[in-house]
């Protein structure tokens with residue numbers, strides 16, 4: 001299968017124009033060869049996605065963000081871990097997940113391999129696969145791509161990482177992140193609406209719409225407060241929002257204080273208090289002290305201790 005959009009590649013906001021079909025890796029670190037680092041039923045998403053049988057997560061190698069504290073750094077770094085997969089193998093892998101009984105197909109960091117994913121999703125729908133398809137992303141998406149994503153996806157699960165352009169520049173070398181992500185989120189909400197049903201307990205699984213995630217970072221509470229303000233201004237108090245506390249220093253963050261430490265209880269509580277003061281009605285919060293069950297180690301066959309053994 002030929003995917004001309006890989007050359008010159010302008011699939012993400014980096015717009016680097018790389019000849020990926022010719023074998024060159026873009027800023028995302030990937031050529032036109034589809035690479036997958038891990039896949040399997042994943043119990044570590046919000047309950048409305050993981051349910052009882054898991055979200056059918058497919059973790060792609062590479063990423064266009066390259067945040068230095070990325071918890072998936074082993075696979076998201078340029079030429080990180082992962083194996084090349086043909087279009088036929090990709091299809092069989094998806095069917096395997098569906099046969100395992102997962103509640104949805106969860107494409108994790110999908111944008112730089114979108115042509116492969118778009119073709120797979122079209123084929124699966126032609127084959128009458130009915131479960132929701134989920135676009136699990138950084139928020140750093142090209143606004144002009146959102147309608148193409150929406151034509152194939154049922155659920156958008158974007159991050160809104162940075163409201164502070166200076167912080168975005170420091171972490172991922174692009175100060176445009178806040179404006180790019182906000183515009184992408186606007187378009188996602190316009191295409192799909194808010195997540196429905198919204199059941200924090202996960203008894204009623206999500207079928208369609210947008211849920212936004214924000215990870216509170218150590219030493220950068222102001223970024224979180226501003227991010228919450230912006231989300232409230234843009235989308236109102238009914239926006240489904242997952243406020244995450246799971247930050248853990250990675251090797252690359254060890255020499256970059258304050259990213260070299262965990263989030264404090266006070267920082268996370270201050271972010272939760274602010275979200276509640278803003279009146280967010282569909283807010284998911286996490287306990288601060290968590291096990292490592294869903295902090296990945298992609299050197300292992302099963303990267304997530306909390307998951308059943310998988311591919």
Ligand code: SF4
Nearest residue numbers: 009012016026027028
């Ligand atoms: S997806 Fe990769 S190659 Fe394409 S524009 Fe983005 S960084 Fe460049």
